[in-house]
Amino acid sequence: MSTGFFNELWISKMMIFRGIYMCVFVSFTAIVIGTILGMFVGLALTYGNMFTRFLARFYVDVIRGVPVLVLILTIYFVLPVIKINFTALQAGITSLAIFSSAQIAEMLRGGLQNIPKGQTEAAKAVGLGFFQTFVFVSLPQALRQVLPTWVNTAVETVKGSTLVSLIGVVELTLVMQQIIGRNFLTMQFYAMAGLIYFLICFSIERGGKYVEKKVAIK
C-alpha cells in the first residue's frame, strides 16, 4: 500500500510540480495586480471626492459581498455575453485579483485614516506638499499597519486559487484530482495537496512576520 503510494507519487511528480507552479503563478499574479488595483481604489476611498468615493465604496462593498467562486464563474461564463472572452487562466487570475483588490483597498483606507492628524499637520508645517506628505509620511506608516492584513489576503488568495480548478485551470487541486482519478489513492493525494497548500501559506505567513519585524517602528 505505502510502496504503491510512493511509486504513484514518483510517477506524478512532474504533474504535481506543474500544479504547484500554476497555483503559485495564479496566486502571485493575482496578488500583484490586486495590490496595484487595490491601492488606487483605496486612495479613491480615502482622498477621492464624493463621486469617486461613492464609486470606490460601491466596488469594494459589492466585491466583498460576493463569494470568490461566484466571481470566477461570472467572469468566465457571463462576461462573454458582452464579448469579453477570457481564457480560463485569465478569468481565474482576473477574479482573484479583483477579490484581493477589494480587501486591499479597504485595509489601505483603514491604515491611512488611522494615521493621527498631527502627522499630516506636522508634515504640512515643515512645508511638505500633499503628494510628498502622502509618499514620505502617511504611506510608510499605513503600509506598516496594513502588512499583517495584507499577508492574510495573500494567504486567502492562495486558498481561493483552488477554485479556479472549477473552470478548468490545471492547478494543484485539479492535478491532484486527475492523479486520484487514475490511481484512486484518495486519502493520500488529498493529504498531499493539503500539505503542499499548508507549506505555501505557512511560508507566506512566516515571510510576512519576518518583514513585519524588519520594518517595525521602534
Place this chain on the structure above:
Amino acid sequence: MAERVLEISKLHKAYGDHKVLNGVDLDLDGGDVISIIGSSGSGKTTLLRCVNLLEEFQEGVIKIDGREIGYSNSKGKRSKVNNKQVTQDRALTGMVFQSFNLFPHLSAAENIMLALRKVQKKSKTESAEIAQHWLERVGLPDRGTSFPGQLSGGQQQRVAIARAIAMNPKLMLFDEVTSALDPELINEVLDVIKSLAVEGMTMLIVTHEMRFAYEVSKKVIFMNDGVIGEQGTPDEIFKNASSERLTAFLKNTRF
C-alpha cells in the same frame, strides 16, 4: 530698527456659528518674542494655527515680511491662494506642536532631514550636517539615529524644535509645547526655547508656563473670548493686571 516680521490685522475665524477669533491685531518685529496666555478656548492655539495656515480664516489679513499669506485680494475680492502657494507660505513659519508629532518611522536625524531634502532640495550630506548641527544645538548630539519611540517626551520635543528651525523659518510658532510633558521634562524644552530667544529668533509662543512667559517675552498677550484682552510688557501683565478677567485668570494659574 528691527523690521516687522508678522502683521496680523482684524483676524476673524469661526467654526460655523461658533466664533473663535473675533478681530485680532498683532505685530511682531524681528528678534522679538511674544507670549500668548489665556484660558483654554480663548483662541490662542487657533490664532497660531492661522498663522501657519493650518486653519482657514474668514476675515482679516496675515502678513509675513510685508506680504499677505494664504489669501489674495484683487479688486476687493478675497480668495484663497493655490495649494502650492499655501505650502510656500507655510514654509515661512516653523511650528512646534503640543504632541510633538515626530514621524515615528524616521530616526531623529531623518525627521529633520526630510523637509530639508524634499522641500529645500538640499543634498543628503548637507541635510545631514544641518540636522546634526541642530541636534547638537538642542542638546542631543548623539541621538540622531534614535527613533522617536526611543526618546523621552522632552527629547522628542527638542527634536521637533530642531526639525522646525532647521528649515530656517522667519518666525517660530510654539503651541503649548510643554503641556504634554512630565513636569521634570519641561525645563529642558523651555531652556532650548530660551536660548533661541537669546540668539534673536523671532517667536510667537502659546504657553501655560507663566514664569517662562515672564522671563522670555518682550511682550505678553492675554487672550480672552477670541480677542486680545490685555497686552503689555511681562511686568505690566503679571504685576499690574488692569482688567478683572486677567486678574482672575492669573489667580488661577501657577506662576
